[in-house]
Amino acid sequence: MHQFQCDYTGGCCPEILEKLVHTNPLELPGYCEDSICAEAESLILKKAGLSPEEAGVFWVASGTMANLSVLTTFLSANEAVLAADTGHIHTAEAGAIEFSGHKILCVGGKDGKILPENIEEVCSNYEESDPVSRAHICRPRAVYISFPTELGTIYTLEELRTISGVCKRHRLFLYIDGARLAYGLAASSVVGLKELAECADAFYIGGTKCGALFGEAVVIKDPEVRERYLGVLRMCGGLIAKGRSLGCSFKTFFEDDLYLRLGRSANEKASKIRAAFDDVGVRFYSESPTNQLFPIVDEKLFKRLSEKIKFKVIGRTQEGQRILRLCTSWSTPDEAVQALLNLIKSKQQ
Numbered sequence: 001m002h003q004f005q006c007d008y009t010g011g012c013c014p015e016i017l018e019k020l021v022h023t024n025p026l027e028l029p030g031y032c033e034d035s036i037c038a039e040a041e042s043l044i045l046k047k048a049g050l051s052p053e054e055a056g057v058f059w060v061a062s063g064t065m066a067n068l069s070v071l072t073t074f075l076s077a078n079e080a081v082l083a084a085d086t087g088h089i090h091t092a093e094a095g096a097i098e099f100s101g102h103k104i105l106c107v108g109g110k111d112g113k114i115l116p117e118n119i120e121e122v123c124s125n126y127e128e129s130d131p132v133s134r135a136h137i138c139r140p141r142a143v144y145i146s147f148p149t150e151l152g153t154i155y156t157l158e159e160l161r162t163i164s165g166v167c168k169r170h171r172l173f174l175y176i177d178g179a180r181l182a183y184g185l186a187a188s189s190v191v192g193l194k195e196l197a198e199c200a201d202a203f204y205i206g207g208t209k210c211g212a213l214f215g216e217a218v219v220i221k222d223p224e225v226r227e228r229y230l231g232v233l234r235m236c237g238g239l240i241a242k243g244r245s246l247g248c249s250f251k252t253f254f255e256d257d258l259y260l261r262l263g264r265s266a267n268e269k270a271s272k273i274r275a276a277f278d279d280v281g282v283r284f285y286s287e288s289p290t291n292q293l294f295p296i297v298d299e300k301l302f303k304r305l306s307e308k309i310k311f312k313v314i315g316r317t318q319e320g321q322r323i324l325r326l327c328t329s330w331s332t333p334d335e336a337v338q339a340l341l342n343l344i345k346s347k348q349q
Contacts (some may be wrong), residue, residue, distance in 0.1 A: 004309055005327065006329075007329035009329065013212075016213065016252045023244065023248055030243065031239060031243060032239075034244045036248055039251050040248075040249075040254070044057050044193075044217060044250060047192075047194070047254055048193040050197055050219075054221060055219055055226075056229075057217055058218040059217060059240055059243045061216075062215070064096055065233075066218050067093065067097070068097065070204070070220070070225075070229070071089075071142060075141050079102060079138060079140075080103040080139065081097065081102060081143070081144050082144065083104050084114045086150045088179070091150065102138075104144075105122060105140060107122060111149070112151035113153060113159065114145055114163065116165075120170075141172060142174070143167055143172050144175050145175075145176055147177070147178055147191070147203075151294065152286055152289070153288055154290065156191075157191050160195065173201045173222070175201065176199075179204075179216070180209050181263075182259050183210070183292075184290055185263060201220070201221055201225075202222070202225065204217060205217040205219065207246070210262060210329075211262045211331075215245070217246070263291075263330075267291055269334075270288075270292070270328045272337060272341065273326065273328070273340055273344070274293055277344055279345070280344060280345065291327055291328045296322070299321075299322075301344075305344075309340055311326045326340075
């Protein structure tokens with residue numbers, strides 16, 4: 001069976017594995033206080049156009065831990081985070097944010113994206129309420145978005161700047177989940193790390209789904225949040241003793257643009273698959289330019305794909321057709337792509 005059900009079916013890219021082997025004999029301090037993590041942080045901040053005084057980089061094991069620890073640090077008691085109804089913190093993290101004592105306010109959106117007017121409406125309703133009424137509801141305090149979204153779509157630079165502007169007007173933290181950031185950046189000609197850093201108060205650079213063995217790099221600008229973050233991360237059980245492994249991954253990612261090259265490779269493979277579906281008249285649930293594809297297939301094609309391809313079913317249309325999710329990644333073999341293309345093309349026979 002060929003694996004298209006997620007983008008972390010491979011171990012880690014060869015370049016990172018080589019770096020891990022090369023640095024393995026070194027005796028280094030723990031808890032991400034080693035020289036490799038420091039070098040990786042310097043590379044990331046330079047790419048993001050930030051100085052050490054303007055931001056800090058922190059290392060966590062998973063996207064859920066990144067989201068939980070950052071939002072727990074951002075939010076005080078009785079404060080909430082706004083997210084799209086398709087947002088990962090709402091649909092796929094088993095109530096981690098709610099378990100920390102905070103509410104997720106789901107707002108309307110389109111193609112997986114939050115609309116600025118929906119943020120504006122929630123905040124205005126809160127701010128215009130009288131003090132007694134406000135005592136009965138959670139205060140909106142942060143906005144969560146992902147780049148790319150859960151539907152594979154990406155925000156334009158104008159959209160990011162508009163959302164950032166709304167957040168600043170209403171004193172909200174803007175936090176960007178970058179679990180698949182390599183694929184999002186590779187799909188955009190105008191949004192890079194500098195633009196994300198310009199718009200967000202914090203964001204994370206995904207490693208787990210983008211070629212690392214595991215782990216994510218969290219970038220935080222707000223000085224007060226930075227000061228508190230490591231303690232909250234420790235409280236959440238997320239402070240990594242052997243942080244050197246993440247330092248190796250992200251140093252390798254950003255020494256020679258490997259991160260973007262891996263993203264482009266996965267997107268190019270997805271593009272071939274997208275074109276094959278288009279050729280046989282298959283529609284898509286969302287217009288994703290990244291490594292996630294959401295074809296809507298009939299029963300015949302579903303059964304044929306199921307025989308040789310692993311994928312995820314995310315729902316059905318009103319007509320009963322299945323909505324699939326297929327992911328390519330840095331590790332997707334060319335022969336797997338070709339096998340999928342052959343199955344799609346056989347629909348015409």
